[in-house]
Amino acid sequence: MTAEVVELLRTLIRNACVNDGSIGSGHEVRSADALEAYLAGSGLAIERYSAAPGRVSLLTRIEGPDRRAPTLLLLGHTDVVPAESGRWRHDPFAADVEDGLVWGRGAIDMLNLTATMAVACRRLAADGFRPAGTLIFAAVADEEAAGTHGVAHLLDHHADAIRADYVITEAGGVPVPSREGPLLPLTVGEKGVSWRRLTVRGTAGHGALPFGADNALVTAAVVVQRLAAYRSPARILDVWRRTVEALDLHPLITAALTDPDRVLDAATWLHSPGLARVVHACTHTTLSPNVVRGGTNVNVIPDRVVIEVDVRTLPGVTAADVDAMLTDALGDLADRVEISAPDFGEGSMSPTETPLHDALTRTVTALVPGSRLVPQLAPGATDARHFRWRGIPAYGFGLHSARIPYTEYPLMFHGDNERIDVESLRLSCLLWERLARDFLA
Numbered sequence: 001m002t003a004e005v006v007e008l009l010r011t012l013i014r015n016a017c018v019n020d021g022s023i024g025s026g027h028e029v030r031s032a033d034a035l036e037a038y039l040a041g042s043g044l045a046i047e048r049y050s051a052a053p054g055r056v057s058l059l060t061r062i063e064g065p066d067r068r069a070p071t072l073l074l075l076g077h078t079d080v081v082p083a084e085s086g087r088w089r090h091d092p093f094a095a096d097v098e099d100g101l102v103w104g105r106g107a108i109d110m111l112n113l114t115a116t117m118a119v120a121c122r123r124l125a126a127d128g129f130r131p132a133g134t135l136i137f138a139a140v141a142d143e144e145a146a147g148t149h150g151v152a153h154l155l156d157h158h159a160d161a162i163r164a165d166y167v168i169t170e171a172g173g174v175p176v177p178s179r180e181g182p183l184l185p186l187t188v189g190e191k192g193v194s195w196r197r198l199t200v201r202g203t204a205g206h207g208a209l210p211f212g213a214d215n216a217l218v219t220a221a222v223v224v225q226r227l228a229a230y231r232s233p234a235r236i237l238d239v240w241r242r243t244v245e246a247l248d249l250h251p252l253i254t255a256a257l258t259d260p261d262r263v264l265d266a267a268t269w270l271h272s273p274g275l276a277r278v279v280h281a282c283t284h285t286t287l288s289p290n291v292v293r294g295g296t297n298v299n300v301i302p303d304r305v306v307i308e309v310d311v312r313t314l315p316g317v318t319a320a321d322v323d324a325m326l327t328d329a330l331g332d333l334a335d336r337v338e339i340s341a342p343d344f345g346e347g348s349m350s351p352t353e354t355p356l357h358d359a360l361t362r363t364v365t366a367l368v369p370g371s372r373l374v375p376q377l378a379p380g381a382t383d384a385r386h387f388r389w390r391g392i393p394a395y396g397f398g399l400h401s402a403r404i405p406y407t408e409y410p411l412m413f414h415g416d417n418e419r420i421d422v423e424s425l426r427l428s429c430l431l432w433e434r435l436a437r438d439f440l441a
């Protein structure tokens, strides 16, 4: 089983389905073909859905007869973000295996899980698994952009094919040590994505006459400073409280991390810039000015500069709330700036009181004795949100060994030197297989 997952993962990495956000990128058809070839001969029928040339998503299912039994969708994506090979210790698309690690773009996000889901389905089918409910495996395109040519296309145009009662996709399950045994984070919700375009106006003029000029770039520089300095009020969500309380930290630290007035101070006590960022992101709606465009010639004072801001909202924060925060951040410059909203996707949460959560708990504690599931909010976005918006519980999970530390794991998403250990692949594969047997029996 382990060798099979490793080989399939290496194939998916080498296929290099790099999604740069343009419709002509991705080429996920390569990995749809590879998965179809891998599943051939197992008796599983393959469904292929194409949203645009090359943007192919693959589905397969083991259908049960009981209409009252649940349908579980194991949702993987086959696209990856670009990789800058000069900064990697191994070629990001060579899929080198060394010392029990598979290296490459997508090894964590999320070709590892996609490969383990495929292998588990093939094994279940080969074993003649006959559930009461239905198991669906989907390997979709375009997760790394908005899902337009992947999951959103399926939900809008092939709703019957992808209809499910529960969904599991990336990411979670990297053990966090605690006094009472390993904690396994289960992603139950994620922040919203709300991109804003700020247009700063000025008055054009000659670059040789700058005194007292109304230079849009100079105003934009102040705007960027204010956005960076802005702190939205902290909000302690129930899911954050549950995450922190499960960590068994010193009671004073737990109290501070769950107090909106002290949470940012407490974040610095952790002595880890990575963890401090997570603490901040899980308790605040964040603004990050990331793109600026403006100016034409070096001798012309610009009259227009555009700033693009990545706003990530806590669940419950609306588009109107975001506009109010931006106006607040801009202060007396607000009337110099025109705000447009190319995109708004609300944050999303799933309940933890579900039969799937119970089945996961049973399966996971059998595989990793002494472990506990702990709910978490993800700062980034995944395809799970499309299901949560439709009221379908969706979790992010996988089962990992302790080989890759939980402090390093989040940095590998879209980062350099992405890699996964072979034991984690084996564990996730076993998880899907046993979960299906428990939950869909």
Ligand SMILES: [Zn+2]
Residues within 6 Å of the ligand: 077, 109, 110, 143, 170, 382
């Ligand atoms: Zn991903």
